[in-house]
Amino acid sequence: MTHHSVRRGFRSRLSWLRAMPLLARLVTRTMPWVPLITGCLAGSCYLAVMARIASSSHWPLGSGYVREAFIPAVGALAFVVRAPFRPLTQVTPVPAWVTPVGHVLLATPILAATCWLQLRIAAHNATLILGHPPANYPLIAQLTGWCAVTVVAAACVDRSRYADLGGATAVPVSAAAIALAWYVPITHKLLAEPPATPRGLTIAWYTVATAALVLTSAAVGDSWHRYARSLGRLLSR
Amino acid sequence: MTAAAGGPALDAAQAAAAVGDDGQARIAGRPSASRLHTVLGLARVEATLLARSLLVLAGLLAGVAVIWLAIRSAEPLWWSVGWRIGLGQVLLGMTVLVVAQLAAGRARRNGMTGLYASFPTTAGTRTLAQLAGLVGAVPASLVLIGAVATVVQLSGAIGTASIATLAAGLLLVIAAGATGIAVGTRFSHPLAGMLAALVLFATSDNSHLPWAAGLWLYPWASYGDQLSSLPGPLAGYPPAGAHALELAGLAALAGVVSLAVTARRARARGRLAVAGIVALAVICVAGALQLRPIPTADLNHLVSEVTDPASAQHCTSASRIRYCLYPGFGSQLPSLEAPVQAVLAHVPTRPTRPLTFRQVAGLYLPDSTLTHGHPYRQVSEWDVRVQRAQANILGNFAAPSTDVYLPVGSWPARGGELADARFDLALAAAEWAVRIPSQTIASLPSEASGGPSRQVPLACVPLDQAREAIAIWLAIVATHPSAGALGGGDGRGGLRGVKVSLAEVTVGASHVATEIWAYPGSTTTAVSGPGLAPQTTVAGYLLARAMTSLPEQKVDRVLTAGWPRWLNWHSTDAQLAATLGIPMPGVPAGLSQQGNPVEPVCTA
Numbered sequence: 001m002t003h004h005s006v007r008r009g010f011r012s013r014l015s016w017l018r019a020m021p022l023l024a025r026l027v028t029r030t031m032p033w034v035p036l037i038t039g040c041l042a043g044s045c046y047l048a049v050m051a052r053i054a055s056s057s058h059w060p061l062g063s064g065y066v067r068e069a070f071i072p073a074v075g076a077l078a079f080v081v082r083a084p085f086r087p088l089t090q091v092t093p094v095p096a097w098v099t100p101v102g103h104v105l106l107a108t109p110i111l112a113a114t115c116w117l118q119l120r121i122a123a124h125n126a127t128l129i130l131g132h133p134p135a136n137y138p139l140i141a142q143l144t145g146w147c148a149v150t151v152v153a154a155a156c157v158d159r160s161r162y163a164d165l166g167g168a169t170a171v172p173v174s175a176a177a178i179a180l181a182w183y184v185p186i187t188h189k190l191l192a193e194p195p196a197t198p199r200g201l202t203i204a205w206y207t208v209a210t211a212a213l214v215l216t217s218a219a220v221g222d223s224w225h226r227y228a229r230s231l232g233r234l235l236s237r
Numbered sequence: 238m239t240a241a242a243g244g245p246a247l248d249a250a251q252a253a254a255a256v257g258d259d260g261q262a263r264i265a266g267r268p269s270a271s272r273l274h275t276v277l278g279l280a281r282v283e284a285t286l287l288a289r290s291l292l293v294l295a296g297l298l299a300g301v302a303v304i305w306l307a308i309r310s311a312e313p314l315w316w317s318v319g320w321r322i323g324l325g326q327v328l329l330g331m332t333v334l335v336v337a338q339l340a341a342g343r344a345r346r347n348g349m350t351g352l353y354a355s356f357p358t359t360a361g362t363r364t365l366a367q368l369a370g371l372v373g374a375v376p377a378s379l380v381l382i383g384a385v386a387t388v389v390q391l392s393g394a395i396g397t398a399s400i401a402t403l404a405a406g407l408l409l410v411i412a413a414g415a416t417g418i419a420v421g422t423r424f425s426h427p428l429a430g431m432l433a434a435l436v437l438f439a440t441s442d443n444s445h446l447p448w449a450a451g452l453w454l455y456p457w458a459s460y461g462d463q464l465s466s467l468p469g470p471l472a473g474y475p476p477a478g479a480h481a482l483e484l485a486g487l488a489a490l491a492g493v494v495s496l497a498v499t500a501r502r503a504r505a506r507g508r509l510a511v512a513g514i515v516a517l518a519v520i521c522v523a524g525a526l527q528l529r530p531i532p533t534a535d536l537n538h539l540v541s542e543v544t545d546p547a548s549a550q551h552c553t554s555a556s557r558i559r560y561c562l563y564p565g566f567g568s569q570l571p572s573l574e575a576p577v578q579a580v581l582a583h584v585p586t587r588p589t590r591p592l593t594f595r596q597v598a599g600l601y602l603p604d605s606t607l608t609h610g611h612p613y614r615q616v617s618e619w620d621v622r623v624q625r626a627q628a629n630i631l632g633n634f635a636a637p638s639t640d641v642y643l644p645v646g647s648w649p650a651r652g653g654e655l656a657d658a659r660f661d662l663a664l665a666a667a668e669w670a671v672r673i674p675s676q677t678i679a680s681l682p683s684e685a686s687g688g689p690s691r692q693v694p695l696a697c698v699p700l701d702q703a704r705e706a707i708a709i710w711l712a713i714v715a716t717h718p719s720a721g722a723l724g725g726g727d728g729r730g731g732l733r734g735v736k737v738s739l740a741e742v743t744v745g746a747s748h749v750a751t752e753i754w755a756y757p758g759s760t761t762t763a764v765s766g767p768g769l770a771p772q773t774t775v776a777g778y779l780l781a782r783a784m785t786s787l788p789e790q791k792v793d794r795v796l797t798a799g800w801p802r803w804l805n806w807h808s809t810d811a812q813l814a815a816t817l818g819i820p821m822p823g824v825p826a827g828l829s830q831q832g833n834p835v836e837p838v839c840t841a
Contacts, residue, residue: 035428042432046439068439075431164347168339168427172295172332179299 019094027102032079035167036107039076040114043069047118051125061125063139066118073114074146078174079167080107081154081220086163097220100158104151115143138198138205142191145205148212150174155219181208275358276366283370287336287414288377296332297377300325304385310654312646313389315396316470319403320477322385324459326406327441329381330413331434333374337414338430341367341421341495360499364422368492371414378410392650393572395565396470401477408484409457413437415491422498450609453480453527456487462606465646468542468549468563468598472535474607476527483523490516530610540619543598544626550596556581558666559593566596569648576663579715583789584670585797590639592669594662598645599627641665660716661758664773667711671704672804674839697839698742698772700751702806703813707796709756709773709781714789718757723782752824754778779822780810787817806839 047061047069054061083089083099090096119140123133154170162169181187189195190204287293304325308318339346341364344353353360382403413434420433440455452458453475462475493513500506542549542563552561553570558581560573573594581587602608602620641662649655674697699705713723741748752775784792795816802808814821 035426038432039428042435071435072428072432075435076428079426079428165339165427168335168431171427171431172292172335176295176299 023094023098023102027099027106030084030099031103031106032076032082035079036073036076036110039072039074040110043072044114044117044121046072047121051121054125055128058129060129061122063122063134066122066139067142069118070115070143070146073111074143074150074174075167075171077107077111077147078150078154078170080104081151081170081216082158082163082166083220086158095221100155100220111147115140135198138193138201141202141205141209145191145208145212146174146178148209148216149177152212152216152219153177155216159219159222272362275362276369279358279363279366280369280372283340283367284373286340287333287370287373290332290336292332292336293329293374293377296329297381299332300328300381301384303328304381305388308385308389308650309652310649311465312648313392313394313650314465314467314646315389315394315398316467317464317646318385318389318394319399320462320464320475321459322382322403323406323409323457324441325381325385326378326409327437327457327459329374329377330410330456331437333371333377333410334413334417334420334434334437335427335430337367337371337417338421338424338433339427341418342425342427342429345425346427359501361496361501361505364418364495364499367418368415368495371411371418374410374414375407378407382406393568395568399470399477401481402475405477405481405484406457408481408488412456412484412488412491415488415495419491419495419498422495450605451528452606454483454524456484463599463601463604466599466644467539468546468596468645469565471531471539473529473531476529479523479526483520483527486516486519486523490520528609531607533611533615536608536611536619539600540602540622543600544622546595546597552593554591557587557591559591559595561593561595563596563598563645566645572648572659573643573662576659576712576715577666580663580666580670580711583711583714583793583796584667585800587670588639588672592666593640595640595642596645597642639669641669656716656718657758659758660712660718660756663712663715664708664756664758667708667715670711671708673699673702673704673708696772698751698753698774699777699806699839700742700744700749700774701776701809701811702839703803703808703810704806705773705777706780706784706810706813707803709778710784710792712756713781713785723757723778752776776810776822776824779824780814783814783819783822784817787819792817 047065050065050069051061054065080103081100082103083096086096089099119136123136126133150170153174154166157163157169157173158166181191191201191208193201196204304322307321307324311317344350344360353363358366386398416433416437417430420429437456441457441459449461452461458475464474467474490513493509493516497506497509497513500509546561546563550561550563551567552559554560555574556578558574558577560570562569577594600623602616602623608616608619643662647658649658742751753772754775754777756773756778796803799816803813811821
């Protein structure tokens with residue numbers, strides 16, 4: 001490594017540091033706060049209403065309701081990964097992946113807070129009806145997996161010809177992927193409880209989340225749109 | 238996806254061009270005709286885009302998959318399946334809602350409101366065209382109905398399809414699309430459409446929603462009804478015509494709201510307000526019609542059909558076997574007769590007591606979706622009658638009957654479930670043929686009853702009785718179930734995959750731990766004898782399986798030669814095995830999975 005390249009790297013790191021406040025402001029301003037918060041609040045309100053009905057009717061609010069209530073938040077997350085004006089930001093010195101990654105990082109605490117709130121609502125109802133709250137760790141793993149699958153679907157769609165409708169496309173794609181994983185017998189054994197044990201289910205969903213994270217990193221770091229060739233062209237070759 | 242993407246901006250321009258280069262001048266000159274022409278042109282484009290949308294196609298596939306899961310193992314009763322189709326329409330409606338919302342909100346979402354405003358067509362015209370373009374969702378809905386109807390008809394449908402129910406499903410899709418347009422004209426973000434779709438889905442899963450009496454008022458009540466256990470269609474349950482009217486009103490209201498958002502002129506708004514009020518009135522009238530109680534005479538008739546099936550059923554006799562089925566179920570007769578006749582073909586002498594296969598219907602009358610609006614005393618009276626009839630079925634202390642009961646809705650249409658049900662039916666006939674009683678009156682110990690010891694009918698266990706193995710063998714040769722259906726087996730005499738539970742069988746003063754075999758169909762309750770069916774033992778099953786390795790003629794000869802001996806409950810499995818010249822299979826240890834009930838031995 002030459003003296004010149006060391007100096008260049010040091011200068012580059014300094015320029016990065018100097019750009020951080022500006023980047024943070026940009027990422028915060030372009031963050032789709034309204035959809036994310038709307039999604040989180042809609043699900044939480046739904047769960048609160050259901051918990052109220054369940055408590056008055058004396059039936060326990062199962063984990064299925066928490067899953068249902070988290071769907072709007074997961075749906076909103078699909079719109080977070082989108083990088084606005086990506087063709088423009090791609091030619092700037094700042095890497096294009098900074099904005100989507102920043103958005104996901106900003107969304108994480110909000111999603112975590114929503115998850116915590118919804119689990120508290122469910123636990124409150126379970127304590128009233130059953131006398132003890134259920135174990136939450138498999139559910140948290142499952143919801144984490146759902147979020148990761150949605151993020152990777154959104155990131156991949158953002159690199160495709162459907163980038164303009166990234167979130168709107170990613171939601172049904174991820175919903176279909178999760179539904180298939182849930183109902184196909186082979187994956188059902190691993191990802192649904194029962195038949196999977198809570199521990200096995202937790203490990204399986206965190207594995208899915210990790211794999212999705214790796215795929216997301218690859219997708220957001222990709223500089224090019226990937227337009228699928230038409231079937232006719234492929235066949236003609 | 239195309240309906241929501243950037244394409245339609247071009248399509249709108251194309252449609253405007255279709256009006257003619259001098260379109261604007263013509264609009265000024267002949268406003269009504271030109272506007273209609275424009276609306277129709279745009280609607281055609283929107284309908285094409287909607288029909289070609291990948292999301293709508295995905296909704297159609299998801300709808301078909303969900304209906305298939307709901308009806309694949311169910312009896313194809315049209316009065317139940319017709320309503321279940323609506324569950325698929327809900328999924329299709331959700332995707333149509335999302336696509337319509339994306340299409341309606343694209344101008345604002347893409348920041349092209351100004352560009353769209355420069356077109357000859359107004360926002361109101363475009364909205365009207367989008368509403369008319371919902372016709373594009375009709376093919377998908379009709380395909381869904383047609384696919385399910387074909388499957389149901391090929392499965393031997395019972396009853397006829399209700400046009401009002403099927404039309405209500407179609408109207409649900411249209412109403413969902415109109416709602417999507419109403420949402421899209423106000424909220425352009427795609428998440429708004431998705432939240433609206435989730436609301437539609439949440440209301441369809443209304444098992445958790447309050448006010449059961451108003452079940453039919455939700456857009457589509459997918460669960461919480463008793464349609465699959467009714468012996469025939471019940472007028473007003475569900476109130477399909479009134480529900481279709483409600484959905485039409487909802488579609489109209491959503492259309493009015495979406496037009497009102499884009500209307501600029503006071504006169505147009507006034508007309509829309511009137512239309513909105515009319516739509517609301519229609520919804521209210523439809524709601525009131527749906528909340529009307531089912532007529533007392535109809536419910537009386539239903540209760541009579543359930544409590545006194547003989548008064549309503551048609552009975553057919555063949556070879557001392559009677560089949561009593563509710564009207565409309567006659568097409569199932571060959572399917573019921575086949576396994577029974579196959580069993581009887583191997584029986585040397587039939588019992589003198591006739592055997593009757595009788596359909597029974599379960600009914601839960603405190604369910605307010607069924608009995609709302611009727612006095613509490615009347616409902617209680619009906620309920621008492623139904624419970625008394627069910628108690629008679631569950632246990633006849635004085636004289637155990639020779640009726641075998643087939644619950645309505647539990648005879649599968651196809652697949653493994655049908656094979657299991659046929660085996661279950663054949664086993665019931667075989668147990669009758671070898672005189673195994675369906676139950677025994679026994680003393681329930683005080684520790685089990687939670688009070689003083691008392692006499693109750695209990696399922697008995699033909700422990701170490703040759704006639705049990707014969708009954709199982711008869712059922713196997715009559716129905717030829719797959720090894721997997723019987724419980725697999727690893728080919729070395731083991732029982733891998735066999736469902737087994739443990740029971741303590743009372744023999745004299747002692748209890749004998751016995752492995753009970755869960756035969757095919759035993760858990761799906763397709764067939765049930767009076768009270769609890771006899772419990773088949775693993776030892777009996779293993780001997781029957783060993784018997785199947787012998788030629789049928791050889792086993793037939795041995796059974797015919799000593800038939801009275803084999804009917805005696807003192808004849809053991811070992812004696813039968815020795816007579817047939819096969820070794821007595823041993824029961825592998827450590828099979829039991831659950832349960833430890835005390836059962837009496839069958840001694841009759």
